[in-house]
Amino acid sequence: MKRFAVCCALILSIGTTCLPANARVRHKRHKPKPLKVQVATLLKDPAVSRAHWGIYVTRMDGKPIYAMNEAQLFQPASNNKMFTTATALALLGPETTYETKIVGQGVFDGHAKLRGNVVLVGAGDANLSGRTLPYVEPVDRPNPAPPAPDPLRYLAQMADQVAATGLKVVNGDIVGDDTLFPWEPYAEDWTIDDAVWGYGAPVSALTINDNQIKVTVTPGASVGAQATFSLLPAISYYKIVSDIQTVGANGPTSIFYERLPGSKDLRIYGTIALNASPDVEEIAIDDPAEYAAVALKAMLDARGIEVTGRARAEHRLPTDTQGLLAVSSQPVADLTQRAAAAAANPAEKLLASHTSPPLEENLVVTNKVSQNLHAELFLHHLGIAVLGDGSTASGARVVRAFLTGRVGIDPDDFIFFDGSGLSGHDLVTPRAAAKLLQYATTQPWFADWKRSLPIGGEDGTLAERFPKLPIKDHLFAKTGTLGEARALSGYLECASGKTVIFSVMVDNHTPRTHADRDTMDKIVAAIAETN
Template identity: 50%
Template sequence: MLRSAAALLCLATASACLAQTTTTALNPTLQQQIETITQEPAVVRAHWGVSVTTLSGAPIATLNDGQFFQPASNTKLFTTATVSALVPLDTRLHTRLLAVGTGLRDGVLQGDLILRGGGDANFSGRPVPYRPLKPGEKEPPRPELRYIDELADRIQQQGIRSIQGDIRGDDSLLAYQPYPPDWSLDDMVWYYGAPITSLMIADNSIDITVTPGKQQPGQPTYDTPSIHLNPDLSYYEFDTHDLKTVPGAPTRIDFDRMPGSRVLHLRGTIAPDAAPSTESISIDDPAEYAALALKRALEQRGITVTGQAVAKHGPLAGLQRDDLVEASIAGKTTSTSPLRPAVTVPDAGGNTPMFGSAECTRLQAAGSVACVVADHVGLPLADDIVVTNKVSQNQHADLLLRMLPLELNQGAATTANGAMLERRFLTEQADIDPRDFYFNDGSGMSGHNIVTPRAITQLLRYASTQPWGAQWKASLPVGGVDGSLRSRFPNEPLKNHVFAKTGTLGEVHALSGYLDCRSGQTVVFSLMVNTHTPLNNDDLKAMDRIVASIAAAE
């Protein structure tokens, strides 16, 4: 038996005892079932962790629940729970358009137009509040630049016909740290590895659709496949020399881009009769991209812009991973004030003063003023937490973590400060053992995040007792219904009775949440698998069988 072997190891090595469960499982039958499933030949070489408890904390079944695992997107459980507890869920973030210059005369703005990001992750075409797709329903096209168009309309309505200056995309609200520590270089080309910025646009990604080329009459070869973009905005240059239309070939297209480069290399094959292939690619500099989008929208409305579309970033963030880990272990932040929920500052409502009004801010430069000329108010924070957990949106989770110090007025908006404030909350209020977790980001993309299964079930139990707990639980994917669990647990008795966060990263799978059991009780569980066989999902099948066993246990 695995537990017997672990007990012998504990006797031999004192440090190993810390990683083992010190309590006896309440359900020996379920314990045996879990150990049998995890010992099957297809999955036995993976590293398994299991923690199943009642809502009151009594252990039902455990396996390596005190050992460390990479949590992948189970990290989002900790991020969104911390934010739910400390920041009012009705908080709305603003994306503002400011005119900075010497004035507006005869429809001519003498100065720059600045699009200033306020941390709203849903400045995009995503339908929010989140709505699950019905069976057979396809996601409708998303007008990703709809809010850019709305702001451009506001400028036109105010009689501005010409801008004698630049269009600036400003993400300086956050320190400039587009990628959290230890994100993988080869992930940065894809949507899930896009930069983290306070001015997010279209989830900081572009959909690229490759359509097979046609054969010209009398020619033996086919045209190079065509490229279509959503949003349809020129930003990257495309190198398609190695992209071919080949009869009978599989659709296999690779995308490559060096960090900081605006050249996207596409290589591979697609058959003439193949369906178009779409991939989502990250935007290298979202602030500049947003400025380009706004400049084009203004010009489409007949407004001339003499300057360029440029980006304005904040100062570089200083802390690296080793500093973050050391500070996290010590529990340090840049502030020593009590950790308490934030107080919502009353907003000015729909007040958007015209350029030159008394409410504008006069700058130090002689005769120069800055005025808000348009204001996009984001949706409530609660809606973004639902999106973050349901679809496992990495950039939203890391933006939440980065914004936490600002919302609590506790230091600079960096990943390190957010992670340290999160650690304080989890240890001081959620009563999680500080030795049981170390996080480097808010999404789980970092391969250096580690956590124990028992830390996750402790978080789940704690959340179930809090005023915000029911709303947070409702943000989790539901088995057979929505989010990342839409296609898992499609049948009764599990359909609509598993409320859990998935996690996938390399050879990592995780699933943690709440489960309604046949006995009538709701339990919390965390199932974690590390170092499973590459390109293989046998561990997922085993994991789902464990969930079924837990639900059926008496």
């Protein structure tokens, strides 16, 4: 036994001290194929080879690492939000807030009676809703989740303030006033299909619950029975015609929603399986200012305030005749904010108010979950703040001036018709996205802005992508999906420990497939592996 131990010790001694250094076992990281080779191989796949691809990778200082079609134009989809939110954070500032007011306009008889209108004045607050702010990372959210707050809670709080003034009778209307912005509910080339759904909700300075209604369809009690539905908020606004049949267990669940533009008639039809979970959809509100007025009128009534008139909206129609391209291409001499000019109304009395969360909190939500409406509100606020005009064209003009004048992006490298990327007219080059990402790293607001980007495998629109190391938690990027276009741009921590900037865009991929997304994710993995 002792002899065996001595032999083992001798072998160990030889293994560690007697072998030449070059004979020792070494663990080397596998040397990957060059990025150019890997990308070429990936794009040969017949499932993606006919699509139009653009890729640009740089160091953090902007020095190019890899480029393919980087100067060609692509639909950015929600990559557009990067440009809008960066401009908003830089020009409006992280602490900016907006105050929604309820005022009485007319003649008061003491505190109890008003001969005139109660006006809910929209200030472009994106978060008059049940959303919890600041944004909470998924890992920090309570499990199980607590009940969601009332989506009309802030409107209810303001109704309480009105009741506390002693007002009892309103001989007039309840008005939803969104005249801060011109009434341009949809930007150019938003599709008619999108207008039904919450993600395509109309833009209004008086935004309520993201300008959408949650519709929940539940199977009937037996096969052949009509399914039931419920609305949240439960406000009578749409006339709903429902014809949803309950079919056998494991049968097809296929539910359709139809509403013509400008119509209050919402048709829901199809089938739902007897054992199916409730089907939940977000449906856009046709006129958010009118909807808010309807909701406020019901709340005042519930608080014992008699309203003799009706609930209605007050809009300001656009008057510009030049068109977006002509307006947005005009230079902006000064990108600093203008002083707000408040129009004083001597017959106006403040009854209630609500102040929004700071801009930076809304910005995180906007980029994390890719909230289209909120990005559009940023665009309109930029027009108001810099040019004194909250139109889509003025907002686009400010964004263009910022991107070309301060960021230094080539004016021919982009054109934006909106703030969210829903417009099919939006175009951008991968090198423009990379240029913005590089510029942001040099700015005092960079940490706040980067914090708003989805994290691979963790949260937002990247929660289900890149679920494993080495990319999980090492990718900070904005997604984009629109029709047959997809984009992903951001910051990537690579195998070497260095961080690179990248933008990958694809147009004209095969409809209703995910092959392009899978290939895009493999390209990102190749970038991480080779840098």
